[in-house]
Amino acid sequence: EAGVAQSPRYKIIEKRQSVAFWCNPISGHATLYWYQQILGQGPKLLIQFQNNGVVDDSQLPKDRFSAERLKGVDSTLKIQPAKLEDSAVYLCASSSRGKMSEQYFGPGTRLTVT
């Protein structure tokens, strides 16, 4: 069984630029999560999708972050414009039954904003 795929693995941009991350969850997993993990901290949930609908986006900075899940499969997370404090690892995870089942994480995208 293939795991959660993410790309790119690394990205360096200047502040005020835009960036997009892509995630392909495990086949058949209805729930998809995007997390932000700042160095030395625990992952912070940004958004949770159930199929292609948003379940929780309460911690997503909506003035600069957006996310979509096309056809309930792949997902993209976009930051526009980026700030220095957005430097972090962005983790995508998927699960088969939402919060009642284990999450499988992708390798993450390390973003550096200069």
Next chain:
Amino acid sequence: GQQVMQIPQYQHVQEGEDFTTYCNSSTTLSNIQWYKQRPGGHPVFLIQLVKSGEVKKQKRLTFQFGEAKKNSSLHITATQTTDVGTYFCVGAGSYQLTFGKGTKLSVIP
């Protein structure tokens, strides 16, 4: 909103010593999950606890869920160098999924 506190933040142990990390939620949880993240890696699922007072064991790891479903602990017996990493609890509330800040375990050979 829901808060999940985890202590200690860091723990250095001699190989063979025991290790415990504690998790406490501000709200009653529907379940709690534990993950391990190796340096440079991504979180990997260890276990899920659902029932009040539940205790589960995985070899040298013992997981407990409090009677009130607001706290949990992970205990490792006789640590090994392979146990190195950060251990996170994840509390699932009615609406939110919240990671604790994690406990970073270092094992001195």
